[in-house]
């Protein structure tokens with residue numbers, strides 16, 4: 001993955017403001033933050049998206065996310081923290097190296113929220129739930 005920006009950051013070829021590193025994971029500040037303290041957590045090995053990340057590494061990432069999230073909350077004084085992972089371009093994934101965004105939030109900051117929509121009918125929601133269930 002010679003061209004991957006995040007692999008270059010892991011190798012030290014591109015500088016970053018690193019906040020955490022262990023054997024398998026690094027975390028650094030996003031260069032274009034949604035809010036100050038916006039941090040990216042990535043596996044050192046190049047996996048493209050959620051489904052490529054092995055289960056044991058997923059556990060390590062979750063634990064690191066809890067530790068780093070605490071650090072971000074304390075350092076920024078934020079009252080909340082969004083954890084966002086974009087998978088595939090349709091979901092806004094620009095860098096095809098799996099990563100999790102940790103975004104500090106303050107009450108009333110108005111940055112973003114989940115936009116709520118609706119189903120046309122109860123039949124539609126029940127049928128879709130069944131369809132998803134049958135595909136798991």
Ligand code: 5GP
Nearest residue numbers: 005016028029030031032086092093094095
């Ligand atoms: P995505 O849209 O793929 O989920 O998010 C990629 C993120 O990587 C963006 O928020 C972007 O600002 C950040 N980013 C892109 N290039 C660099 C870089 O060279 N250094 C750092 N620290 N962040 C980057």
Ligand code: ZN
Nearest residue numbers: 004007046097
């Ligand atoms: Zn990579």
